[in-house]
Amino acid sequence: MKALVLAGGSGTRLRPITYTSAKQLVPVANKPVLFYGLEAIAEAGIVEVGIVVGDTAEEIKEAVGDGSRFGLEVTYLQQDSPRGLAHAVLIAREFLADDDFVMYLGDNFILGGINQIVADFQTHRPAAQILLTRVGDPTSFGVAELDSLGRVVGLEEKPKQPKSDLALVGVYLFTPAIHEAVRGIKPSWRNELEITDAIQWLIDESRTVRSSTITGYWKDTGNVADMLEVNRTVLESIDGRCDGVADSGCEIIGRVQIEEGAEIRNSRIVGPVIIGAGSVISDSYVGPFTSISADCLIQHSEIEFSIVLRGSSIRGVSRIEASLIGRNARVTPAPAVPQAHRFVLGDHSEVQISR
Template sequence: MKAVILCAGKGTRLYPVTLTMPKPLVPVANKPLLRYAIDTLTNMGATEIGLVVDSLDSPIRERLGDGLQTVGVPLTYIAQTNPKGLAHAVKLCQPFVGDEPFIVYLGDNVFQDRMDVLYRQFEETGASAALALTEVPNPSAFGIAELENGQIVRLVEKPKDPPTNLAVAGVYVFKPDIFDAIDHIKPSWRNELEITDAIQYLLDQGKGVIPYVVNGWWIDAGKPDAIMLANQLILEQLPFTPVDLQDPRIKGDSHVSHRVIIGEDSEIIDSVIRGPVIIGDNVTISNAYIGPYTAIGNNVIIEHSEIEHSIVMSFCTIKNIAGRIDASLIADNATVIHEPKKPNTHRFVLAENSLVQLS
């Protein structure tokens, strides 16, 4: 079975981080967002995955290659150089998927649900499409599905009077007749071909569209706060791991709690680590406090500083921060230095190669 991941967006809601890093490569719990999508799709049975990217020179292709060595499944890259909406992106995948049913996954979504039931239900019913739906407290902010007798009968975009609280969550299964539906729709007021319009066309033609209500949480990880929440929820699922008092990586007067993962060749020196925390390889943490829900990438140095509920990507340096860093997203190669002064709290969203010096 084939699947496609739509990841050609510019990620403007995550600027400045995504000015130099595609959003699907932003790490959550030290794993790129895109890997969660790939893991979910392979769990659903996908054996080949197409990635819709903004260019065949995308850093995503540079990072993952043909997929066989990096993610364990063959990857094909499909360029959407002139984006015209989700339906346009799906249409570009027609030569890749051919005449078989396929899955579409929006690349910035993270789910607790493994989704394996979704495809099975689609096959059993013979429907033309299946949509992942999730209950939301504010349905007027989403595309909402209206149901009758267990089938979707209408999709309504951000309704003032929502018929349900079931939002379209960004995972779809389609038969190839979705391509004919896309050919029959017109651009929306945004001058884009909307996938909801194509699905509505299927409905109008009497085609079956079935719902799948997602179990557990769903995060549209498009903004820094959502990335932080996804990081927290994934770290929360770390299993209990007792502290190894003989671990040579833990040195001096250090206190490390359970649910702390420490990478190879890393050192914890005279520091406090309170899980859930994940620490990459070649990391040095000295005279520091690392609080819950923090993910630290590879080759990071943290000295005389406190940080929690944050993501620190690779090759970063954080030194002498007097106040606690909280709820921050710090991209590759960033340097944060504090000259001693009155303690305070800092929040950063930094792009690659940034330097912040506080005095």
């Protein structure tokens, strides 16, 4: 069995971060989202992985390399522009050959991995197996319709009037039957080849399509709120350790990871928190669910429930929360502006000025 990982796309919902960085490489708990998916694939016993890349191909290649760090053998597949998930299958035909495969969206996060899902697919081997989860707003997802016996009878991509609240999670499992399906569909109203249309083609051709409704944690990390939520979830499972240096003026509470080369001076750190190698925290407060990447500086400031990327500095800022701060950013107080009042007052006016 092989894996097809999608790591293209422009990441418009994460701008301005994704103007200069691939959305799949934005870190949660100081590790790129993409890496969690690759680790899950390796843990499921899959070795051969094709990664579909787009405009950020070089950055993805530099981060992942040949895949050996994950125990994988990686082949890169260039997509000229985002044309839909089914188009990714189409261009990966030669790599996939006639093998079964799992397709994994590189910006998705599934807590607990995919071992059981892969094992279930290999046992029953339907033409396709999809993962579903209940969501509050199905209009933002591919949506599945099930019959009274729980069988998949219909799929629709981002419907204006959803027939259910069951959204497709970004992990799909296929036999080679999907190749005929992706060749048999036409672009949607979004001018993309939709994987939902390809799976619907299988259903219409009386091929078996199974589904599993997951109850565990899943997120499409497509926006800042979801990134922060995934970061929070991952940090909840970390263990505390100090491989760096914390001086006697520090108060460290709860599960805090201080990586090698990091220095904490006269600061209060309340976990769960992770502080990257080479970062310096001085005279500051770092609160729960915060990830500080490598080579950052936090000085005379307060921050919590946030993600700070590599090389950034925060100096003299009284409070930051629920924020995603990009690489090499600088956050400082605004210059003090002399107060002045300007009036055009009518006759017999009375004005009160707050001090």
